[in-house]
Amino acid sequence: MDGAPPTSRATLRPGEAVVVSGLGKSFGPATVLRGIDLTVAPGTTLALLGPSGCGKTTLLRCIAGLERPDTGTVAVGGRELVAPGRFVAPEKRRVGMVFQDPALFPHMSVARNVAYGLPRAPDRDERIRAALSLVDLDGFEDRSPGTLSGGQQQRVALARALATRPSVILLDEPFSSLDAPLRVALRLQVRRLLADIGATAVFVTHDQEEAFLVGDEVAVMFDGEIVQVGSPTELYELPATRRVAEFIGDANLVRGVAEGERALTPLGAVPLSAGCEGAVEVMVRPERVVARAGEGASVESIEYYGHDAVYLLRLGDGSPLRARVMGAPAFGPGDRVALEFVGPPTVAYAAAARELVADPAG
Numbered sequence: 001m002d003g004a005p006p007t008s009r010a011t012l013r014p015g016e017a018v019v020v021s022g023l024g025k026s027f028g029p030a031t032v033l034r035g036i037d038l039t040v041a042p043g044t045t046l047a048l049l050g051p052s053g054c055g056k057t058t059l060l061r062c063i064a065g066l067e068r069p070d071t072g073t074v075a076v077g078g079r080e081l082v083a084p085g086r087f088v089a090p091e092k093r094r095v096g097m098v099f100q101d102p103a104l105f106p107h108m109s110v111a112r113n114v115a116y117g118l119p120r121a122p123d124r125d126e127r128i129r130a131a132l133s134l135v136d137l138d139g140f141e142d143r144s145p146g147t148l149s150g151g152q153q154q155r156v157a158l159a160r161a162l163a164t165r166p167s168v169i170l171l172d173e174p175f176s177s178l179d180a181p182l183r184v185a186l187r188l189q190v191r192r193l194l195a196d197i198g199a200t201a202v203f204v205t206h207d208q209e210e211a212f213l214v215g216d217e218v219a220v221m222f223d224g225e226i227v228q229v230g231s232p233t234e235l236y237e238l239p240a241t242r243r244v245a246e247f248i249g250d251a252n253l254v255r256g257v258a259e260g261e262r263a264l265t266p267l268g269a270v271p272l273s274a275g276c277e278g279a280v281e282v283m284v285r286p287e288r289v290v291a292r293a294g295e296g297a298s299v300e301s302i303e304y305y306g307h308d309a310v311y312l313l314r315l316g317d318g319s320p321l322r323a324r325v326m327g328a329p330a331f332g333p334g335d336r337v338a339l340e341f342v343g344p345p346t347v348a349y350a351a352a353a354r355e356l357v358a359d360p361a362g
Contacts, residue, residue: 017042018063018168018200023072023082025058032058034224036072040168040217045194045201046229047215049208051247055224056204060170063202064097065090076167091117096161097170100177102153104145111141114160131163132156134193151182158190162197169194169201175210187214208248212236220244236285238273242349245283252289252321253281258348266296266315271345279351284341286310289323291331294338297321299331313337 018040025033032055040046048056061067063074065081065088074082076095081088104113114128132140135155145153154174161169174190175183191214194201203214211218212232219229228240239245242253256265258276263269267289270282291297291311300320303310309329313321323339331337 017077018046018202019073019075020059020063021073023059023062023069023074025055025062025067025069032224033062033069036224036226038219038226038229040200040202042200043198044216045191045199045203045214047211047218048202048204048221049211049215049218050206050221052206054221056206056221057172059221060097060172060202060204063168064095064170065093066097094165094167095170096164096166096168098154098157098161098172098174100173102145102157104153104156106145108145109141110137110143110145110148110156113145113156114163116160118163127163127165131159134162134197135159136189149182150178151186154178154186155189158193167200169199171201171203173204173206183210190214220247222247237344238347239283242281242283245347245349250286250322250324252284252286253349254284254321255317255319255351256280256282256348261345263348265341266317266321267339267341270341272348273345274347276348280348281351282348283346284321285343285346286322286324288341288343288346289321290340290342291323291325291337292340293331293336295336296338297336299333299335299337301333302329302331304329311337313339315339 020036020038023033023036036059048059050056058067062069068087069082072082073080076093080086081093111128114131115124118124118127128141132138135158137152137155137159145156148156175186178186187210205211215232217229218232218235219226220235221227222243228235228244235244235248239248245251254265254267256263256270258272258278258280260275260277262271263280263282265282267284270284297313297315299311300314301312303312308324308326311323311329311331313323315321
């Protein structure tokens with residue numbers, strides 16, 4: 001999948017925006033989606049990230065038309081699919097979907113699986129070949145799904161979605177059933193493919209690393225609500241809430257006192273992305289903590305990963321802290337160290353309410 005053949009772009013419609021507004025959905029007494037507002041820019045991939053049960057798949061199914069929302073609207077490319085008094089059937093939405101399970105028909109060849117749902121048009125065979133070429137499965141038309149690896153089966157499922165020339169592609173944790181090495185390789189391939197063909201896509205995952213690798217933007221979802229949308233860098237460096245900070249990667253919440261554009265902490269003065277005052281918890285990523293010989297904290301244990309190591313430290317007030325260093329650790333358990341924050345301005349949360357003291361965007 002190093003590149004798409006010249007004719008492959010014909011298998012996908014030009015990138016179109018997805019706009020979701022005020023979307024709500026309940027199943028009996030359980031509210032699953034709470035007034036979702038979301039926009040996916042044309043030709044981009046949005047990763048929808050959140051823990052299991054937060055409503056990610058339900059949102060995807062509402063966009064696809066597999067669930068009927070209770071409130072709100074859905075539009076693709078300016079065409080309303082869901083609105084008061086309007087509900088376009090799934091097969092008329094020009095939306096392709098790839099599920100966790102490839103759901104291939106075992107008694108059909110690869111070509112017949114890809115052709116499923118295609119009209120009997122003169123260019124049908126060409127569309128099948130082009131879709132398989134896109135996912136680097138040229139020559140697999142006559143193979144049986146049972147002879148393919150898990151990764152190849154998932155690529156056939158993706159080819160099937162592409163062959164219908166959708167306006168948008170929805171992917172619901174498509175790699176979750178694969179082993180780790182294959183999962184890593186396939187998500188990089190799919191990322192390149194979506195970029196090559198200019199696809200507009202929504203990619204659901206509970207894996208932060210996967211969301212950051214695949215998504216141009218990432219929307220974080222908790223308890224049926226979108227709580228923050230931004231680039232991977234924005235989410236990692238400036239999480240809007242304490243919960244987002246702890247969900248996106250590894251985060252220390254260090255107590256301190258804010259004085260405008262800085263906070264005084266056990267790591268010294270830490271620059272803040274927005275001015276605030278009073279007792280705060282400052283979000284500090286472990287790689288922003290530098291440990292040197294001195295006083296201020298003690299090394300309790302070490303996690304060594306080869307390419308880097310993490311010190312598990314105990315501050316003078318008894319609170320824990322994690323610090324990441326590249327390569328082999330220079331200190332051992334029991335050593336005393338002095339700590340310093342090194343990095344760009346970070347965010348602070350009110351110590352009592354544990355919410356963002358000020359909007360980092362200004």
